[in-house]
Amino acid sequence: MNHLNAAPPSLNEKSGLDQADAFPGAATEGAPRHDWTLECARALIDLPFMDLMHRAQSVHRLSFNPNEVQMSTLLSIKTGGCQEDCGYCSQSSKFDTGLKATKLMDSETVVALAGEAKQRGASRYCMGAAWRAPKERDMDALCAMIEGVKGAGLETCMTLGMLTAAQARRLNAAGLDYYNHNIDTSEDFYGEIITTRTYQDRLDTLHHVREAGINVCCGGILGLGESRDDRISMLVTLANLPQHPESVPINRLAPMAGTPLENARPVSDLDFVRTIALARLMMPRAVVRLSAGRETMSDEMQALCFLAGANSIFVGEKLLTTSNPDEDKDAALFASLGLTPSDPSPKDLP
Numbered sequence: 001m002n003h004l005n006a007a008p009p010s011l012n013e014k015s016g017l018d019q020a021d022a023f024p025g026a027a028t029e030g031a032p033r034h035d036w037t038l039e040c041a042r043a044l045i046d047l048p049f050m051d052l053m054h055r056a057q058s059v060h061r062l063s064f065n066p067n068e069v070q071m072s073t074l075l076s077i078k079t080g081g082c083q084e085d086c087g088y089c090s091q092s093s094k095f096d097t098g099l100k101a102t103k104l105m106d107s108e109t110v111v112a113l114a115g116e117a118k119q120r121g122a123s124r125y126c127m128g129a130a131w132r133a134p135k136e137r138d139m140d141a142l143c144a145m146i147e148g149v150k151g152a153g154l155e156t157c158m159t160l161g162m163l164t165a166a167q168a169r170r171l172n173a174a175g176l177d178y179y180n181h182n183i184d185t186s187e188d189f190y191g192e193i194i195t196t197r198t199y200q201d202r203l204d205t206l207h208h209v210r211e212a213g214i215n216v217c218c219g220g221i222l223g224l225g226e227s228r229d230d231r232i233s234m235l236v237t238l239a240n241l242p243q244h245p246e247s248v249p250i251n252r253l254a255p256m257a258g259t260p261l262e263n264a265r266p267v268s269d270l271d272f273v274r275t276i277a278l279a280r281l282m283m284p285r286a287v288v289r290l291s292a293g294r295e296t297m298s299d300e301m302q303a304l305c306f307l308a309g310a311n312s313i314f315v316g317e318k319l320l321t322t323s324n325p326d327e328d329k330d331a332a333l334f335a336s337l338g339l340t341p342s343d344p345s346p347k348d349l350p
């Protein structure tokens with residue numbers, strides 16, 4: 001028999017899994033599932049690259065317009081001097097990164113900067129503070145920022161570290177739309193990166209945010225020295241939460257001088273794209289954000305990430321302490337790919 005005409009081995013033969021198990025979306029048309037196993041997720045991420053991309057793009061199109069990408073702007077409202085020891089972070093006081101610590105910005109300045117970001121096309125304003133957790137004395141100022149930024153016509157997002165249930169309720173009452181709190185990596189690998197707070201602490205904060213009625217933004221970082229199984233396990237944890245995060249940021253480590261991960265082995269481009277595709281398949285209606293690391297990615301690499309199902313980015317010259325692609329460069333990328341900025345919300349499925 002001509003081998004070119006031979007039927008390819010089915011996924012069932014390769015993985016021993018049922019088609020419906022291994023191909024979520026095939027049977028359920030992109031409906032969210034919460035019963036993921038490592039084996040099942042592994043069978044997807046290990047597919048031949050072309051099959052994985054086709055699958056991810058097909059599931060993406062069930063819920064989203066593939067030519068629309070959401071844009072957020074990030075502002076560091078309190079930089080550096082953080083007590084935590086996250087091994088990737090320039091803002092930890094445990095490492096000598098040469099970063100100058102600042103106090104919390106006043107809310108008027110934040111609101112003015114948000115207005116400028118809106119003029120440049122951002123639809124969501126994300127405010128980040130280098131804290132283990134917000135102090136009670138800062139809550140009034142944080143709420144004033146939320147109210148002011150919303151008043152300027154932008155969606156609001158904050159990332160402030162751990163929250164209590166009461167703090168989450170207060171931020172919700174002030175009008176906070178999203179809270180970002182990442183699990184960063186797998187539960188097994190987590191202890192290699194951070195020792196000052198536990199995986200369970202992170203899950204507890206996510207629970208408080210969800211219970212308060214704020215949209216959850218939660219993802220992680222690739223390139224910390226983790227294995228492919230660690231990446232899969234991180235996505236299994238996220239996809240098996242009672243409700244999928246509305247937003248899933250996937251960061252590529254921006255190596256910071258002076259941190260323990262300064263010389264970590266980078267994740268390959270294709271492994272990064274495979275992970276984006278897996279996030280899209282496992283959380284079909286979440287907005288997947290191509291976050292830190294875009295500055296070192298080619299246009300072609302970013303196009304592959306969008307093809308794999310990423311549909312959100314940060315725009316603006318800076319992330320928190322690192323730089324981001326020039327806005328002109330992003331505008332040219334959008335033009336060459338025929339992408340338009342948008343605020344994608346999953347289409348109503350039949």
Ligand code: SAM
Pocket residue numbers: 088089090128129130131132159160161162180181182184219220221251252253254255256292320
């Ligand atoms: N301090 C708060 C916290 O950790 O929850 C909020 C800010 S923190 C910088 C938000 C997230 O940014 C981290 O959880 C991590 O996933 C990501 N991040 C921080 N430094 C990074 C780096 N050098 N490269 C890539 N992602 C990074």
Ligand code: DTB
Pocket residue numbers: 074090126128159180182219220249250251254291292319320321322323
């Ligand atoms: C997220 O997942 N990525 C953003 C946001 N959440 C707060 C932060 C990226 C930080 C990159 C390193 C820096 O600029 O310091």
Ligand code: SF4
Pocket residue numbers: 082083084085086089090091092129130131132161
């Ligand atoms: Fe602090 Fe957040 Fe950086 Fe960790 S990631 S050191 S908590 S600012």
